[in-house]
Amino acid sequence: MTSPYLIYGANGYTGELIAREAVRRGQHPVLAGRNREAVRSLGSELRLEHRVFVLDDSRAVDEGLKGMTAVLHCAGPFVHTFRPMADACLRAKTHYLDVTGEIDVYEPLAARDAEARAAGVMLLPGVGFDVVPSDCLAAHLKQRLPGATHLFLAFHSVGGLSRGTATTMVENLHRGGLVRRDGMLTAVPAGWRTRRVDFGRGPRTVVSIPWGDVSMAYHSTGIPNIEDYTTATGPLLLAMKTSRLLRPLLANSAVQSFLKRRVRSGAPGPNAEQRARGRTVFWGEVTDEAGGRAASRLYGPEGYTLTTLTALAAVEKVLSGAAPPGFQTPAKAYGPDFVLGVEGVSREDL
Numbered sequence: 138m139t140s141p142y143l144i145y146g147a148n149g150y151t152g153e154l155i156a157r158e159a160v161r162r163g164q165h166p167v168l169a170g171r172n173r174e175a176v177r178s179l180g181s182e183l184r185l186e187h188r189v190f191v192l193d194d195s196r197a198v199d200e201g202l203k204g205m206t207a208v209l210h211c212a213g214p215f216v217h218t219f220r221p222m223a224d225a226c227l228r229a230k231t232h233y234l235d236v237t238g239e240i241d242v243y244e245p246l247a248a249r250d251a252e253a254r255a256a257g258v259m260l261l262p263g264v265g266f267d268v269v270p271s272d273c274l275a276a277h278l279k280q281r282l283p284g285a286t287h288l289f290l291a292f293h294s295v296g297g298l299s300r301g302t303a304t305t306m307v308e309n310l311h312r313g314g315l316v317r318r319d320g321m322l323t324a325v326p327a328g329w330r331t332r333r334v335d336f337g338r339g340p341r342t343v344v345s346i347p348w349g350d351v352s353m354a355y356h357s358t359g360i361p362n363i364e365d366y367t368t369a370t371g372p373l374l375l376a377m378k379t380s381r382l383l384r385p386l387l388a389n390s391a392v393q394s395f396l397k398r399r400v401r402s403g404a405p406g407p408n409a410e411q412r413a414r415g416r417t418v419f420w421g422e423v424t425d426e427a428g429g430r431a432a433s434r435l436y437g438p439e440g441y442t443l444t445t446l447t448a449l450a451a452v453e454k455v456l457s458g459a460a461p462p463g464f465q466t467p468a469k470a471y472g473p474d475f476v477l478g479v480e481g482v483s484r485e486d487l
């Protein structure tokens with residue numbers, strides 16, 4: 138593989154996992170980020186070229202992207218970082234991929250579809266755990282029931298959270314829930330609904346969350362009603378209900394800073410042993426007006442391992458020439474079976 142690509146945020150927990158796996162596969166990505174010492178040190182350990190630039194200097198970003206076929210953007214929370222990177226990618230005619238799960242990134246990128254098509258550039262956010270597996274599952278279910286009007290997705294994850302993921306969650310705690318209703322993103326209370334889902338070991342309670350699919354699966358499938366769920370423990374349900382009352386407090390910048398400091402004092406993310414022990418299961422169901430129903434499950438490795446593998450699978454597609462211009466979702470760009478090419482992933486129709 139000769140086409141050069143750049144990993145921005147390479148010194149972060151997720152960026153570093155991806156960089157190390159890329160090297161294991163014999164690739165030579167350019168590593169980049171804003172932290173000179175951390176990026177230099179990783180670059181020299183992995184014997185990779187490195188570039189240091191900040192995102193609020195557009196000339197520096199243009200310089201940083203020189204000669205790159207694609208960028209795999211790993212610096213989040215992405216709501217603060219995607220715009221300058223996507224702008225620079227459109228100027229440089231470099232394909233943009235990221236590992237965000239943030240709806241506030243997906244929707245503005247979707248709105249730039251025509252601009253990206255005109256530039257011949259692919260904008261493909263969400264190439265990680267959120268949303269490759271669930272997006273591919275949604276597209277698979279749409280194929281099984283083409284007239285589907287409702288899509289329900291749920292995941293069960295065993296593993297831990299990285300500091301970056303927890304920071305992104307802190308920024309969104311006060312925002313309540315979100316579903317897709319009649320094609321529109323619609324606000325609902327936090328922990329709005331629960332239901333029972335069988336991930337393969339008997340029914341479990343799941344609770345609704347504002348997950349990326351309520352945005353992306355609509356772009357992939359056109360199904361107008363979408364709800365996302367995750368397994369609910371007692372404390373999670375209580376925290377969600379309490380957050381309804383504490384919304385103004387959770388939006389307060391001093392409270393957010395306090396919570397982010399707590400996050401930063403923890404471990405960067407699950408260690409190798411925790412990642413090896415972890416696993417994920419995705420469940421999806423579609424229904425139509427005639428009473429039709431289809432359901433499927435997808436099994437995969439732990440979330441950050443999965444993110445590493447799906448992100449590199451997407452990069453490898455791009456470097457082999459598969460980069461349809463415009464705004465893309467993983468399933469739109471590469472089809473429902475894309476995720477089945479990832480090591481450790483399997484699907485079962487129920």
Ligand SMILES: NC(=O)c1ccc[n+]([C@@H]2O[C@H](COP(=O)([O-])OP(=O)(O)OC[C@H]3O[C@@H](n4cnc5c(N)ncnc54)[C@H](OP(=O)(O)O)[C@@H]3O)[C@@H](O)[C@H]2O)c1
Pocket residue numbers: 145146147148149150151152170171172175191192211212213214215217218236237238239263265266267268299300301302303305405406441444
């Ligand atoms: N959707 C998914 O499935 C998925 C999976 C994994 C991660 N993520 C997301 O990816 C993001 C990173 O996670 P992580 O665990 O790698 O976090 P992390 O360890 O905290 O690393 C964050 C990286 O982003 C960089 N960064 C943050 N803000 C920046 C800014 N304004 N300008 C330039 N660089 C900036 C950091 O640089 P410094 O070191 O200089 O601060 C660091 O390199 C999070 O938003 C997380 O939610 C999503």
